Structure formats: C-alpha cells, structure tokens
Amino acid sequence: MSDVFADLVGQDEAVVELRRAAAAAAAVLRAGAAALVAAGPVSGDEPASTPGGVDPSTGMTHAWIFTGPPGSGRSVAARAFAAALQCVHGTGCGECPGCHTTMGGTHADVRMVVPEGLSIGVGEMRALVLRAASTPSGGRWQVVIIEDADRLTEAAGNALLKAIEEPPPRTVFLLCAPSTHPDDISVTIRSRCRVVPLRQPPAIAVAEVLVRRDGIAPDVAQWAAAAAQGHVGRARRLARDPEARKRREAVLAVPRRLTGVGAAFDAASALIEAAEAEAEASVTESDTTERAALETALGAGGTGRGTAGAMRGAAGQLKELEKRQKSRATRAQRDALDRALVDLAGFYRDALTMALRAPVAPVHTDTAALAGAGAQKWDAEGSLRRLEAVLACRAAIEANVKPRIAVEAMMLALWKG
Numbered sequence: 448m449s450d451v452f453a454d455l456v457g458q459d460e461a462v463v464e465l466r467r468a469a470a471a472a473a474a475v476l477r478a479g480a481a482a483l484v485a486a487g488p489v490s491g492d493e494p495a496s497t498p499g500g501v502d503p504s505t506g507m508t509h510a511w512i513f514t515g516p517p518g519s520g521r522s523v524a525a526r527a528f529a530a531a532l533q534c535v536h537g538t539g540c541g542e543c544p545g546c547h548t549t550m551g552g553t554h555a556d557v558r559m560v561v562p563e564g565l566s567i568g569v570g571e572m573r574a575l576v577l578r579a580a581s582t583p584s585g586g587r588w589q590v591v592i593i594e595d596a597d598r599l600t601e602a603a604g605n606a607l608l609k610a611i612e613e614p615p616p617r618t619v620f621l622l623c624a625p626s627t628h629p630d631d632i633s634v635t636i637r638s639r640c641r642v643v644p645l646r647q648p649p650a651i652a653v654a655e656v657l658v659r660r661d662g663i664a665p666d667v668a669q670w671a672a673a674a675a676q677g678h679v680g681r682a683r684r685l686a687r688d689p690e691a692r693k694r695r696e697a698v699l700a701v702p703r704r705l706t707g708v709g710a711a712f713d714a715a716s717a718l719i720e721a722a723e724a725e726a727e728a729s730v731t732e733s734d735t736t737e738r739a740a741l742e743t744a745l746g747a748g749g750t751g752r753g754t755a756g757a758m759r760g761a762a763g764q765l766k767e768l769e770k771r772q773k774s775r776a777t778r779a780q781r782d783a784l785d786r787a788l789v790d791l792a793g794f795y796r797d798a799l800t801m802a803l804r805a806p807v808a809p810v811h812t813d814t815a816a817l818a819g820a821g822a823q824k825w826d827a828e829g830s831l832r833r834l835e836a837v838l839a840c841r842a843a844i845e846a847n848v849k850p851r852i853a854v855e856a857m858m859l860a861l862w863k864g
C-alpha cells in the first residue's frame with residue numbers, strides 16, 4: 448500500500464518532516480475537539496487550546512514554502528502534505544476520502560493556484576485570501592497551494608503577506624518556489640514561513656517511480672530519468688511521448704550542426720521555431736475551448752433586444768480572455784525553450800566531465816560519443832565556455848531579453864567557442 452507521500456521521489460528528509468507536521472496538525476484538531484466536548488456543544492467559539500498562529504511546540508505551522516529545482520516535486524510535496532492534513536487518520540493514508548479528494552484535486556477545502564501567465568495578479572490573490580479565511584467545510588483545514596509563488600506580483604505578495612501575518616486558525620498556506628532568494632520570494636513572506644527544501648532527486652529514484660507508478664519498462668525509465676536530469680515530469684514525458692523524444696533529439700543535434708555563422712543563425716531559428724510550435728500545440732486546444740465557452744455564456748449570435756449592449760460588454764470580456772491566453776502562450780514558449788536549453792546544457796556538461804575525466808555518468812547517454820569528441824576538440828576550458836554560454840542564455844531570457852536575440856548570441860558563442 449502506498450500513501451500520499453509515495454510519489455515524492457528521493458526526498459526522505461522532507462517526508463519525515465511533513466509526516467511529523469501532519470501528525471501535529473491532527474493533534475491540534477483532536478485537542479480542539481476535546482475542548483469543544485469539555486465546554487459543551489453550545490460553545491460556538493474556537494476553543495482557547497487551538498493555536499491561532501505559529502506554535503513551534505506542535506510542529507505545525509500555518510505557512511510553508513517548498514523550494515527546489517524544477518521537477519524536484521515542489522507541488523507534489525505541497526499536494527501530498529495537503530492530503531495528509533485532510534486525511535481522516537491524520538497520516539496521509541492514501542485511502543480515505545480526505546486523501547482521495549485532495550490528490551484528485553476535488554477537495555472542497557484545498558485550493559490550488561496555478562498561474563497561467565507570467566505572474567499571479569493581486570485580484571486573484573485577494574479573492575483567494577478571502578475564501579481561505581472561511582471555516583473549512585470538512586471540519587479540518589483550509590489549504591491554499593500556490594504553485595510558482597515566485598510569479599506573484601508585488602501587490603499580490605502584499606495581499607498574501609497580510610493573510611500569512613494573521614492567519615485564520617484553520618488556514619494553511621503552502622507556497623512553492625525555486626528558492627528562498629529575495630528574487631523568488633519576498634523577505635517578509637519568507638520570514639513568516641517554514642521552509643521545506645527539496646533536492647534534485649537522483650536518477651535512480653526517478654527511474655524507480657516511473658516503473659512503479661507509470662508502468663514504464665525499466666531500461667526506458669533509466670534512460671529517461673538520466674536524460675531528464677532529475678526532473679520527474681520531464682522524465683515521464685520523454686519515456687512516453689515520441690514527439691518529446693524527437694524534439695530532444697533535434698536539440699542535441701545542434702552542436703554538430705554549428706559549422707559556421709550562417710549555420711549558427713539557422714540553428715537559432717530552428718530552436719526558437721520548435722519552441723513556438725511546441726507551445727502552440729500545448730495551448731491551442733484550450734484557447735479554442737475557452738473562447739467557445741465564453742462566447743456561449745455571453746450569448747454570441749443573439750438577435751434579441753439588448754443584444755448590442757450585451758455584446759459591447761462581451762467585447763471587453765473577450766479582450767480580457769485574449770490577454771490571458773497571450774500571456775499563457777508566452778509562458779508556454781519560454782518553458783519549451785528552457786527545456787531545450789537544459790538539454791543543451793546537459794550535452795556540454797557531458798563534454799566537460801569527459802574532458803576532466805570525472806567519474807560521473809553522462810546526462811545524455813545517447814549522445815555521449817559526440818560529447819566525447821567535443822571534449823577532445825575543445826578541452827575542459829572550451830567545454831566550460833560553451834556550457835556557460837548556454838547558462839547565460841537562460842539567465843538572459845529570465846531577465847526578459849528577447850529569446851531570439853539571446854539564442855542567437857548563444858549559438859554564435861557555441862560555434863566560436
């Protein structure tokens with residue numbers, strides 16, 4: 448039998464801490480219930496024994512931040528912890544309705560914020576904070592999970608901070624962010640949260656979960672886990688999706704195609720266009736469905752009296768939707784491009800470790816021979832310069848440099864060395 452923490456791969460220390468906190472949270476609820484019984488059923492107020500804020504002695508806290516590299520399982524950890532909080536046994540058994548509905552995303556007291564655009568706005572956050580303050584309908588906890596809390600706008604961060612500073616007694620905030628660096632999460636929010644650091648899970652642990660949970664053949668799972676560099680979701684996609692494998696192969700063909708300036712620009716165009724195509728494939732379907740749904744809701748095509756006025760209001764809503772969709776498309780493109788850059792960085796990292804004769808396994812076993820040839824030609828120094836060019840490109844895009852310009856500069860650097 449596997450409980451809710453089973454898919455949190457290679458994070459033993461974090462799991463121990465979360466289990467302890469879940470048990471403490473269950474004890475808080477039991478103490479509250481006992482106090483209610485003692486006080487008699489007429490007492491409607493929260494009993495005094497239920498802590499309103501942070502109580503370090505119980506091991507339970509109202510605000511948490513899960514940090515770690517992409518794919519390390521930040522949101523998996525947050526969701527599993529939410530399930531353990533809603534579990535009727537207080538353990539995250541994986542069997543009870545509380546666990547099931549939380550893991551399935553349908554628990555009434557668990558809200559998950561997944562930003563679709565590049566940032567989470569203040570309106571969204573205010574609405575969320577308001578709802579989070581209500582009494583949990585299931586009698587346990589109100590849990591709010593904020594994925595990519597590093598994408599909070601400043602105003603949204605302030606709205607969240609207010610709620611974290613004075614948390615309602617039964618509300619728990621679970622934030623996910625790459626790190627606790629001030630660029631990712633404001634210092635004031637950080638100071639109110641307990642941090643659960645996750646690490647990049649080892650390839651062997653990732654392969655194990657692909658075999659056990661997804662029924663993937665062991666040799667494919669091992670290859671995919673290594674190629675995905677510890678990113679669980681990416682490993683699963685590589686193992687299952689032939690299109691994802693094809694895109695990866697195209698990216699890894701870049702180093703041998705860089706034979707001159709023209710080739711470098713061609714490679715840059717190809718990389719950008721591949722990312723655009725991948726992003727478009729991932730968002731087009733939901734875009735169309737959303738637009739159709741909104742148009743139906745707004746009564747598009749109506750001819751009755753008042754239609755003109757309704758359509759004027761509708762135009763505003765459609766514009767709003769288009770703005771949201773555009774922002775989501777931009778994000779999908781950047782994510783696709785970033786995956787390609789991570790693959791490419793893995794290739795030059797392989798060349799570097801080979802040039803140094805470091806006793807570590809290559810990231811990309813299927814291009815290891817090519818990386819070996821590169822290592823001979825470039826030596827450690829040239830390999831490192833190329834690796835740095837890829838990382839600099841990622842950083843530039845993160846800092847809002849136009850992707851095409853950043854990628855062209857990178858390709859030229861990779862060619863010239």
Ligand SMILES: [Zn+2]
Binds near residue numbers: 544
């Ligand atoms: Zn349970």
